Amino acid sequence: MSTDDGEDFSPRRDGPPPIRISRRTLLLGIGALAVSGAAGYWLTEGQPSTPGTSFTTPLRVPPLLESEIIDGERVFRLAAQSGETELIPGTRFSTMGFNGTYLGPTIRATRGERVRMHVTNELSMPTTAHWHGMILPATQDGTPHQSIKPSETWSAAWQINQPATTLWYHPHPHGQTELQVSRGMAGMFIIDDDSSAALPSNYGVDDIPLIIQDVAVSPGGSPGTATAAPIGRIGNSVIINGTHQPRLEASTSLVRLRILNASAARCYNLELSTQEAFHLVGTDGGHLPSPESLTQLLLSPAERAEILVQLSPGADLVLRSTPHDLGMSHGDNIASGAEDTLDILRITGPNVPVSGVVPDALGSAELPRMADVTTERHFTLGNTTINGKSMDMSRIDTVISANATEMWTISNSSNRAHNFHIHGTQFAVSSRNGRTPEVQNRGLKDTVLISRGDTVELIVPFSSFADSSTPYMYHCHLLWHEDQGMMAQYVLTDDEHPPEPSPDDQHDHH
Ligand code: C2O
Ligand code: CU
């Protein structure tokens, strides 16, 4: 079997294990003695001692994917590839990516544009390219129904018609999504419109993508095996845009971070080491009416958040993930990484203030309205099932009228934490356990965390792309659960595209 078919992360180690104590840490220690009592911010009493403050590797920024305009369409080309990547200095991992061996370039397009994607599969196994969070016809969505065989090219085209936001793309092959995504097949898909002018938008300078994945590393620094947890496989080290222990040397005092949790299972409870507030400006599907000040932000796999971080002169801080509660038993929370503290990114700021104020108002994305709801549905999450069923590619679980707005009530009655993602829409979370949802879930969303015992109500607007034969998916985005079959399918119908008889009905009639 070739390297991309293996079950585990089985990287080869070349060279010595990474040295954990950097030179700067040592110098810092000596400095602390020499200048004790001085007001150096990094010597402040009570600040947690953490490797994050010594991160030195410049943060990689995924390149923007080039495009060309052909017949009025913006045309992009992607190739699914595999290989080995030195994700940690001295340690090579078997990885997969788009246009490279790990992650993929950032795709950027403007609302209103027609785009065309050519995706070539250079892997030795089938893959797909799914545009997560995009509102588009089901035939273009890159689900298991649009499988790309090795050495084939698949093309998708649609018109972008949704607000400025940070989406992403990743494979969705039947039963193999965890393998391919956790090895690195993930990239950002940024949509621009003219409403986000108030936000920093110089890509890679003050508008920074952060794609967070976790990998397993053994105590000696060699590659390890991810821990099997109730929510999927958990790595013990984080890699940001392919960078281990990254440092972002900001040249401006206001930095916009587009954060994507591209991990298979791990959730991140993000905060700043200074405990300062940051400003949430966007959720999965668009911007908020105005920035919301937060000190913590919990992101489950596939969720995105856009935040602004205001850096005071000479700032040196760490974005980190801290313990959180996934609602499971104590042991299951621990196994699922919920009690870990992980340093993600060191951010240093300029010594003097450089441009940028947090805007008062943003061009906000319109939320679907309760008044438009015509149909209500209920879904119950089991350990790996939705309404007691496991994914069947030939079964349509839900038939929905094109253009309808529906209320979906989703209850997690299982022993595990889950999240819930619906393709082809951006929804509003109207309540969690009967109460107003937390700030981070008040904008447009396509994925929402549903901890054990929780019930969420979603107002889901469906598009006009009626197609009774090609389904969209909805599923848990903890990828091991998804691969286990925690996924179902819906079709959009209208008068010209009436529901098709189910396979069982066909047997009855023929
Ligand atoms: Cu991120 Cu079904 O997808
Ligand atoms: Cu999706």
Ligand code: CU
């Ligand atoms: Cu799940």
